[in-house]
Amino acid sequence: MIRIAVDAMGGDIGPSVTIPASLAFLDGHPDAALVVVGQPEAFEAQPLYARLQAHPRCQIVAASEVVTMDDPIEIALRRKKNSSMRVAVNQVKDGVAQAAVSAGNTGALMAIARYVLKTLDGIDRPAIATQLPNAAGGATTVLDLGANVDCTEDHLLQFAVMGSALVAAITSNPAPSVGLLNIGEEAIKGSETIKKAGELLRSASNSGDLNFYGNVEGNDIFKGTTDIVVCDGFVGNVALKASEGLASMIGGFIKAEFSRNILTKIAAIIAYPVLTAFKNRVDHRRYNGAALLGLQGLVFKSHGSADAFAFERALNRAYDAARNNLLERVRERIAHAAPLLVAAQAAPTVGASAAAVSADAAA
């Protein structure tokens, strides 16, 4: 039995999304159970709550507080110790649940998860990994997506190792390929940090710790050139949000062109099945559920504006990760890569603009 803890209060919407999604998830997974955490008075208002409460594989746990989307990390971490987010993560720490899912404030979730669960040995900074659809018909896993700005080369190596464990756990591919996001394919491109990261990733590839493809560029994320794309959290966040902005603009343009006049509206009706198929294909809700990697426990972040369909996908993702022992896989891979990670950390870490350390030192 896989048990998932749900922060049912998190996100822009809360129980009206998380309660139906939890019920649908339980119906779809006969070997799964849920611990649904939140304010009972908020739950009572939900029409489906009675069914969820009565479900044999669902346990309701009360939490008196809610971390809001605007709460500073300090408030979430120090003042709201009985928040639904914190209590959900505690279920993982206490071994009650194998994973926690929240649609709440990303910064708060990362801070609470890190404080409660601690990082794995060999990991300096947890990372956020998400999947994006690609033209090859699959999905590209991209990390980091916002947790870490100013990454050093050893952080990027840690991300690559953790991302490989994630993709190996949720697909049948034991050696997923890793691309290092850069501004050109040649190894001489990019900042000093990126060049050093390239050398480290090549060493890790040589020692069998990962399957390094080489440098990739922004378009390779959506081409599907590699299974995994590694970058610092600043670049990853910008690339993800720029893509969201572009997708939203294109969707708006399509809608505007088909609504222009009576003829285009007729065309829209005729093209409706095709447009629906297209929409499903690029539906970002299908990819909802980002993994917080590098912690001593599994935590998944749903998009704050997720609807019930999207939130259920995040629950599925947490379930798949738990069932496929993602935590153990990350731990093993990190342990295997430990000599390399230690060597990288022993070398003086350089900032993105400092070039004082010779490029060989870290290899």
Next chain:
Amino acid sequence: MIRIAVDAMGGDIGPSVTIPASLAFLDGHPDAALVVVGQPEAFEAQPLYARLQAHPRCQIVAASEVVTMDDPIEIALRRKKNSSMRVAVNQVKDGVAQAAVSAGNTGALMAIARYVLKTLDGIDRPAIATQLPNAAGGATTVLDLGANVDCTEDHLLQFAVMGSALVAAITSNPAPSVGLLNIGEEAIKGSETIKKAGELLRSASNSGDLNFYGNVEGNDIFKGTTDIVVCDGFVGNVALKASEGLASMIGGFIKAEFSRNILTKIAAIIAYPVLTAFKNRVDHRRYNGAALLGLQGLVFKSHGSADAFAFERALNRAYDAARNNLLERVRERIAHAAPLLVAAQAAPTVGASAAAVSADAAA
């Protein structure tokens, strides 16, 4: 009379694109002239060349060499002194032309332009600025796009000042708004460099040197939140290429869904006018022609794979910039902002990961 120098050999395609585009440009601009630079033997093979050669406002200048897309910068700069790219840029230096346009190798073009023309006083590094369509129906100017990795806060300020001059020159807006690309809207977000850049941009806004909006996120580029988005070249390059990759994936999906079977193909025929209108709206060729800013002369870079329509757009852009005195405008804005730029440069510059310098020092 505005005279533009054309590197007619550059790009993936060369004269079969540049010759028809040059002719179309001359036909559309009665007050413009061209200096078309390249290998006469390559030109002779083009059916439209005889017309171009005979055009009263076109001068053909022979250049014996061509910078290839793969040429290292050193080769382009030191070994090919009679390349069409170099000779075209020389026309600007010698005052024969007011701007040069090339679809060649970006790195080589930047290096040659910088070597031949030199940077403006107060500018450390030239930047590449391009326009992207936005949901507001206009275009967002983004810089830098690949010329500079590891930017300091004063580089970002220089980009903001130059971008403002560019947008003011080509639109009727004298005070275009500037956003600083970050991973959150709050001023406390991002790396040390970004935070310091935010302070510098606020100071520049207070002293009337630019119209600073504040931090923006990746999606704001396509929302059109600000007229200009400033970022380092690494981030800008990744965001641009990720967007290109996504747009290409979406285009492929639309095509695939409409080609699925006989019914969807009929739907495609009926929806054809709408799909064409949509395609025109997101046609990246319309936005072809990136400005190399910060040089003592105007140089525009066309996409390497530009067709004749796209290359003509790049010529138009160079023409608009020259006609609107972009060079003088950049020079004036930089001079006006000089006290701030000097103060920024006098303060110890810090790398992206170093936080040793207090955040106040640069303000």
